[in-house]
Amino acid sequence: MSMVPSSIGPYRIIEGLGSGANGEVYLAEDTRLGRKVAVKTLSALDSKELTEAKRWVLREARAAARLNHPNIASVYDVLESPEGAHIVMEYVCGETLAQRLRDGPLPPAQVLEIAVQLADALAEAHSLGVVHRDLKPGNVIITPKGSVKVLDFGLAQVRAVEPGSTPVRSSRDFTLDGRQIGTPPYMPPEHLMGDPVDVRGDIYSLGVMLFELLTGHRPFQGPDAMALTMAILTQPTPRAGSGNAAVPPALDAIVFRAMSRLPQDRYASAAEMADDLRRATAGPAPSPVVSGRDAVLHAPTVSRDGRRPLPVGRRRRVFSIAGLIVLVGLGVYSAVARGRPPASSASATGPPVVAVLPLATVAGDTQGESLATGIADSLISSLTRVRGLTVISRQATLTYRDRKQDPAAIARELGVTVMVDGALQRSGDRVRVTLSILRPGSKIVSWSNSYDGSLTDLLKLQTEVGEAVVDAFSLALTSEDHQRLQQPPTRNIDALADYSQARTFLDRPDVKDNLDHSIALFLDAVAKDPRFVAAHAGLGAAYWRRYLATHDIVWSDKARDAISEALRLDPSNAAARSSFAVILSDTGRKTEAIEELRKAIAAQPSADEAHQMLGRLLFEAGDQEEGLAELRKAISLRPQYWSHHHNLGMALYKAGRFQEALLPFRRATELQPDQAWSYQMLGTTYHALGQPEQAVSNYLRAIQLGHSKAYSNLGTLYFEQSRFGEAAHAFEEALKIDPRSPVAHRNLGDVYAHLGQQVKARKYYEMAAQLTSDQLKINPRDARTLAMLAVYEAKIGNRRAAGQHISEALAVSPTSGEVLYRKAIVVALAGDGDAAVAALEAALERGYSASFASKDEDLALIRSRPEYRRIMAAAR
Known part of the structure; x- marks a missing residue:
């Protein structure tokens, strides 16, 4: 506490009572009224802050002086003196x-x-x-x-x-x-x-x-x-x-x-x-x-397709013995039509975006579940053939099999304006399918109907259901559209049964032996009907799942062959082409993947996910403007889907257009507020813009939602502020959540290196390099991963390997600002200051964050150079 003054205005100081966040508190006597008071005085501030500080405290204190309650210590007076601002309060003994x-x-x-x-x-x-x-x-x-x-x-x-x-x-x-x-x-x-x-x-x-x-x-x-x-x-x-x-x-x-x-x-x-x-x-x-x-x-549970389901109540599927009671989560929804199409299918907020939910079945009826899978799959196929509709892939709707969310929550997460929901009941060889079209925004069931048939008539039933739902959208169909809708996926009922059951097994690849059963049944289906396109495509998907689990290239080859056969039979099958593009892209054949996606879009212009993937691949290939155009096209087709906005934000971020990236990231958080990744990237963007307060706020939000990578970014921010203890804690938390994260290992290595614990630092750098090498076994042409490996190798002194891997990364992505920045680090750590300055300048020209670069200790070698100061000033 500073020297106690003798008086402040009419208040005679008796003694000091303590210090607070903004100042010191004294016991004083009000010489006018003869009572004891407490006087709070602001801490000394520089002249620049003092005027605003006085205004602030006096304004707040005057407002608080309005309080008059027996359990609140009253504010008696506020005053100013040459020393600052003062608040006079009731002195309370106790x-x-x-x-x-x-x-x-x-x-x-x-x-x-x-x-x-x-x-x-x-x-x-x-x-x-x-x-x-x-x-x-x-x-x-x-x-x-x-x-x-x-x-x-x-x-x-x-x-x-x-x-x-x-x-x-x-x-x-x-x-x-x-x-x-x-x-x-x-x-x-x-x-x-x-x-x-x-x-x-x-x-x-x-x-x-x-x-x-x-x-x-x-x-x-x-x-x-x-x-x-x-x-x-x-x-x-x-x-x-x-x-x-x-x-x-x-x-x-x-x-x-x-x-x-x-x-x-x-x-x-x-x-x-x-x-x-x-x-x-x-x-x-x-x-x-x-x-x-x-x-x-709880930490968010990740579903099979990588999305995090919302933490909401579970809804059971209940069926009576006498008949079917369909619980489709309608709640406050009211049925306004039965068997009649809605007046209009278009949403007021954009084009109709449709999701077909997995049909509900009686618990334990495995055959019924397989039939429901086949009918839903066929229905998606029918709707996909109709121009004017954007139809969500079946894989994207699998999470909602058990109806854990209400319709509005599902629509928000998928970014859809219309949902087809329903149930299937089987009794002997008789089947009843009940379907409804829901419009979550208006809380109305705009269409509902039931269809009865026999197992022997299943193909006819599927066609009838598909045509009815398409009719319900009141779209003007051409004769070609009608002809496509009349074509069943197969005319072999046994092949259809095998296919439906195979799809059911493939939906749960996490269950032991399900993948084996799925592959066997798809093979049976194509053997019974060699022209069954969906079965060939399904077989390719099952093979690809096997490849992802084993990383055995034999399975990726089989997957490619199966989907190629599906495309040979039906070159206009957009879903198969998109699946083929995923395989090509994930195995490093980006150019071929781009070509397949162009063909998919030509066959189905409303395929929003194909536009999104094409945009990402074009952007990564260096065609930034066309890539951004495709990403924006995906948004126009499905404007309520958070992922499309997020991917646009990612592209703008990678291009160094940080201010522009804020808007799509914010929109993604608005559309899906329980989704952590966009908060993480919003924080990273603010971090790149040199706005640490906003960065921390969004990192903490992402962490609260369960995103471990935000710990690493938060730790980096603390590291930049020389708060090494807090940085180490954040990095350790990231490592606990994801023990195989190379970045978390590298970050801990940096902390220990800064603290002079070189042996410990090297251990973490070596583990980061090993984990990154493992990632490259899946896609050896991933430029970002190659560049990061080069950095880790440079940190442990393996200059030859670091040079080789950064060269490979640049061969794949020669114009990537991030890869060029990694080169600057690699050559700086090797002691080549001239090359480091040149690489840094190239990286900044291509949009890498000057804010990040200015705080990076890996560039310490060149920080005192005039050229460094020149290019940093130009970048800002």
């Missing part, structure tokens, strides 16, 4: 809750008394638009008479902050030296992530305080600020009753709800919380309703 906690937890009955008073104090402040933002045991005093007084409302937030409003975050969310207002153990998750805070932030802080009073310890702990933040954002919210069996269930439930991770799951107001606390004080009462969403935050 003991802080922090001091009281030194003796351990308090009795639950006493905690209840304290809790009611605190909730009342917050309710009063919130009713006047004042949010405390730093509620903690050290800011609450218990007077000798047992009353509670909340201190330090003088630096609170004064805004319209009702739940559901959109408070705007400003520089006032930080202390005068740039630190965030608040004390991390008591700060709500949204505050830690840099999001706006409303009254529910104080409710969270109160919940944490009550938990600590009841148990004697805080709910979340960590050895440093980084670990504590991660614990608050990712660990399950604990129950106070688990740490203290004496806590009454009603009080336990109140505290748990107040500490909910999501603001909407907490009490909407402190007054509501106070009411529940009073009921708990009065005696046993029904526990408050507590959302289960915050009880456990």
Whole structure:
């Protein structure tokens, strides 16, 4: 504490009481009224900050002075002096809750008394638009008479902050030296992530305080600020009753709800919380309703196609013996038509984008499940043949087999405007298919019908169902369209049965022996009907799955041959061509893949996923403008699909067009807010733009959603700020989640190298190189992976191998800014400053981030060179 002044205005200083985040507190006497007061004085600031600081504190303190409540320490006065700004507050005798906690937890009955008073104090402040933002045991005093007084409302937030409003975050969310207002153990998750805070932030802080009073310890702990933040954002919210069996269930439930991770799951107001606390004080009462969403935050489960399903309730498929009851998740949906087509198929927001969900079947009916698979597959095939519709691939809808999401959630995740849902019931050799067309945006079932047939008539039934659903879209079909719809996939009923069962097995390749069964059944199907195009394509998909599992090139050759046969039989089959393009691309034959995708689009111009893949491949091949055009075409065909926006953002990011990349990444997070990857890239883009606050906020959001790579980026940001302990913690967390991540190993190596632990650093660099070499066995022509391997080899001193691999990377992608930047690192680590400067200049010209480069310790060799300063200045 600095030297104590003798007086401040009319207040005679008696002694110093302590220091706070923004200044020092003194006990003083008001010489006019003869009473003791507490005077808070701002810390010394430079002249540039002082004027704004005075305005800020005086404005906030004057607003807080409106508070008049027995449980709030009053603000009496605000004044200015040559030394700065001062807030004069009520002086409260007593003991802080922090001091009281030194003796351990308090009795639950006493905690209840304290809790009611605190909730009342917050309710009063919130009713006047004042949010405390730093509620903690050290800011609450218990007077000798047992009353509670909340201190330090003088630096609170004064805004319209009702739940559901959109408070705007400003520089006032930080202390005068740039630190965030608040004390991390008591700060709500949204505050830690840099999001706006409303009254529910104080409710969270109160919940944490009550938990600590009841148990004697805080709910979340960590050895440093980084670990504590991660614990608050990712660990399950604990129950106070688990740490203290004496806590009454009603009080336990109140505290748990107040500490909910999501603001909407907490009490909407402190007054509501106070009411529940009073009921708990009065005696046993029904526990408050507590959302289960915050009880456990699991890492997201990754589905078979790599997407993360939403964490929502499970819906069962129920069928009665007498007949079929179709539960298609309609909820508030109302059937407005039966057997009649809707008035219009076009969505008001864009072209019709259709998803056919897997048909529901009776649990345990394996034959029925196979039939349902075949009918859904045939239906997708029929819709795909119709121009004017964008139809989602069958693989993309497999996640929704068990109807774990409601229709609106499914539509949002897939980016569709229309869904075909339904069920199949089998009784003996009779089959009933019930279908509905749902429009999630309007919450209407716009069409529904049932179709009956026999197993021997299955081909006819499939054709009938396909034509009916196509008719339901009220599209003008040509005679050629009608002719295509009349063509069944096969006329051999046994081949169709084999195919349907094979598809069912292929849907679950994770189950032991399913892949073997699938391959065998597809082979049976093509043997029974050699012209069965879908069976050849399915066989190719099964072979490719086997290749991905074994990396045995024999299976990739078989996959290519099977799909080639499908295309020989039906050159216009866009789905088969797209599958063929995936195989070609993943085995390094990018040029051929591009050609196949062009043919697929010619056959089916509305194939949005083909446009997206073509755009990515063209961009990687150096044709950036055409690549971007294809990516934008994919968005125009399926504007509500987050992945298309994300891929456009990725291309713009790789081109160094960071400001432009922000918009598609933001749009992706709006369309799919529970999807972590776009938050990760939004943070990375802000990082590249030199905006660390926004970068950290988005990295933390991605981590909260379960994205391990965000730990690496967060660690990199801390490393750049010389916060090596926090950087190491972040990198170690990344490695725990993904032990085979080369980047996480390299990052830890960099930390230990900087700390002078060279042996430990080398171990991590060598592991990074080994893991990257393993990745190249799958695609030896991946330029980015080759370039990263070169960097790792350079770090362990293997200059020859590093030079060879960076040359191979440049041969594949000679204009890639990222690859050129890796070359700059490789040659800099080898001691060739001239080559490093030249490579860096080329990388920056092709869009690599100057912000990233300016902080990279691997370029230390050239940082003092005039040429380095020149090209960095030009890049900025």
